[in-house]
Amino acid sequence: MSESHPYGNEHHQQGPTPGSAYPNSGPGYGYPGGAPQWGPPQNLPAVPAGAPQWGPPQNLPAMAGGAPLLALGDITVANGTIMTPAGPLPLKGAMWNATDLSRTEEKMPTHAVVLAIVFFLFCLLGLLFLLMKEKKTTGYVQVTVTSGGRHHSTMIPATDPGTFHWVMGQVNYARSLSM
Numbered sequence: 001m002s003e004s005h006p007y008g009n010e011h012h013q014q015g016p017t018p019g020s021a022y023p024n025s026g027p028g029y030g031y032p033g034g035a036p037q038w039g040p041p042q043n044l045p046a047v048p049a050g051a052p053q054w055g056p057p058q059n060l061p062a063m064a065g066g067a068p069l070l071a072l073g074d075i076t077v078a079n080g081t082i083m084t085p086a087g088p089l090p091l092k093g094a095m096w097n098a099t100d101l102s103r104t105e106e107k108m109p110t111h112a113v114v115l116a117i118v119f120f121l122f123c124l125l126g127l128l129f130l131l132m133k134e135k136k137t138t139g140y141v142q143v144t145v146t147s148g149g150r151h152h153s154t155m156i157p158a159t160d161p162g163t164f165h166w167v168m169g170q171v172n173y174a175r176s177l178s179m
Helices: 110-122 124-131 163-178
Strands: 070-072 075-078 081-084 087-090 095-107 134-147 150-157
Touching (some): 087 150
């Protein structure tokens, strides 16, 4: 048991040696062209003039002159431009649409049934607990905008029965801005 571990001797090393048959076997072994350099990319193609510039929100041309007028999901309207994740769209002549994909269910909660049974045994007023109702709204309201030959859609979660009416008010405001 006194023999040394076969991998613990000085003749063993991991990976190829620098200058061996592997072309990039230096300190950045495993990466084409050497180790990765951290920081902004260096070899980007030139951006043509007039193309949208992406970056942090302070660099967006539509947000430079003022606050957003309207925000619906990931659609923002500011300074005559509709900003979407896919890029800016012209506000003038935009077509807006909203579709209600939500539903509201009304059911009797479990505690109302239990209270009705318990109080029915003591007095007949327990039946009034059966009048209790619980409303639950699930689903989404889909908002779509088409402008400049491009189309974008977003989904807004419906939290109560009035969500669609609120979204339609926002869409009607956006329609008035698009004229």
